[in-house]
Amino acid sequence: MAVLAGAVLTLAVAAFLFTTHGAQGPLLRADPDALPADTALFQSAVRSGKPLFAAHCASCHGDGGATPVPGAANLADGDWLYGAGRLSEIEEITNFGIRAQRPRTWSLADMPAYATPVPSKREPLPPLTPAQLRDVTEYVYGFQHSDADAAARTRGATLFQDTAGCYDCHSSDAAGDSSIGAPNLTDAIWLSGDGGREAIAAVIARGMSQSCPGWWGRLKPYETRAIAAYVYSLSLKHAGPT
Ligand code: HEC
Numbered sequence: 001m002a003v004l005a006g007a008v009l010t011l012a013v014a015a016f017l018f019t020t021h022g023a024q025g026p027l028l029r030a031d032p033d034a035l036p037a038d039t040a041l042f043q044s045a046v047r048s049g050k051p052l053f054a055a056h057c058a059s060c061h062g063d064g065g066a067t068p069v070p071g072a073a074n075l076a077d078g079d080w081l082y083g084a085g086r087l088s089e090i091e092e093i094t095n096f097g098i099r100a101q102r103p104r105t106w107s108l109a110d111m112p113a114y115a116t117p118v119p120s121k122r123e124p125l126p127p128l129t130p131a132q133l134r135d136v137t138e139y140v141y142g143f144q145h146s147d148a149d150a151a152a153r154t155r156g157a158t159l160f161q162d163t164a165g166c167y168d169c170h171s172s173d174a175a176g177d178s179s180i181g182a183p184n185l186t187d188a189i190w191l192s193g194d195g196g197r198e199a200i201a202a203v204i205a206r207g208m209s210q211s212c213p214g215w216w217g218r219l220k221p222y223e224t225r226a227i228a229a230y231v232y233s234l235s236l237k238h239a240g241p242t
């Protein structure tokens with residue numbers, strides 16, 4: 001009797017392992033960027049990723065990734081600070097984070113603090129005077145607001161394109177650079193603040209260097225991939241990566 005019960009138990013455990021690991025193998029073997037095209041596998045990954053996201057990511061990015069705490073990114077708007085929103089890129093960030101004090105993390109540029117004597121430790125950039133800060137603020141503010149002061153904007157544009165070095169990270173058209181995580185300054189999407197003069201001026205004066213933790217070693221590889229699939233699914237209603 002005991003032998004039979006033992007055999008039944010072993011079979012039950014084997015069946016359980018088969019069903020739980022059954023979906024994990026194909027998920028891990030898949031090319032992450034080809035995953036969305038495999039509807040059944042993708043949908044099952046999105047289903048497993050949802051509760052994992054709620055447990056590990058929603059505290060900063062909000063429920064469904066769309067209501068981030070100030071400074072964290074909205075993950076559901078189809079606008080990406082880093083890369084183009086490919087599943088492999090989201091998985092890379094989930095593993096290694098952003099400015100996360102660990103190897104392979106994204107940490108290529110920080111926003112300098114222009115009201116301090118040494119705005120950036122990484123490159124020689126001049127501090128700005130309060131008047132220059134106002135001008136360059138007006139330049140950025142003017143992309144989304146029609147009440148910007150035109151003369152101040154013109155002076156600010158010169159600072160942006162020249163002395164202050166803003167163009168170097170945010171591009172000369174101010175539309176950002178997703179290879180280093182420099183945000184687009186011409187749209188209405190703000191990492192921190194409401195895009196008003198005070199909020200813009202505060203970032204330029206004090207700098208900004210937000211971090212996202214990395215989960216390598218803390219989540220299992222199939223969990224990370226499932227979370228990445230879920231995050232990818234959040235922005236599908238937008239144009240999506242190219
Ligand atoms: C402690 C807060 C915190 C937690 C927890 C957190 N993040 Fe982040 N995350 C951030 C911040 C802050 C940023 C913006 C970083 C920046 O400004 O460069 C970010 C950015 C990102 C980005 C880049 C978005 C873009 O537009 O390119 C992705 C993707 C991301 N997080 C995914 C995740 C996932 C997945 C989890 C859970 C496994 C997670 N994050 C957990 C704070 C957090």
Ligand code: HEC
Nearest residue numbers: 109110111164165166169181182183190191192208209210
């Ligand atoms: C060395 C690269 C670098 C330079 C130079 C630089 N920035 Fe930035 N800037 C960044 C990065 C990176 C971020 C995002 C930081 C983060 O995510 O934590 C940022 C963020 C910002 C933000 C906040 C955007 C948002 O969505 O909240 C504004 C505004 C801004 N920069 C304006 C400027 C202006 C104006 C200048 C020149 C006076 C400038 N930056 C120079 C890299 C740079």
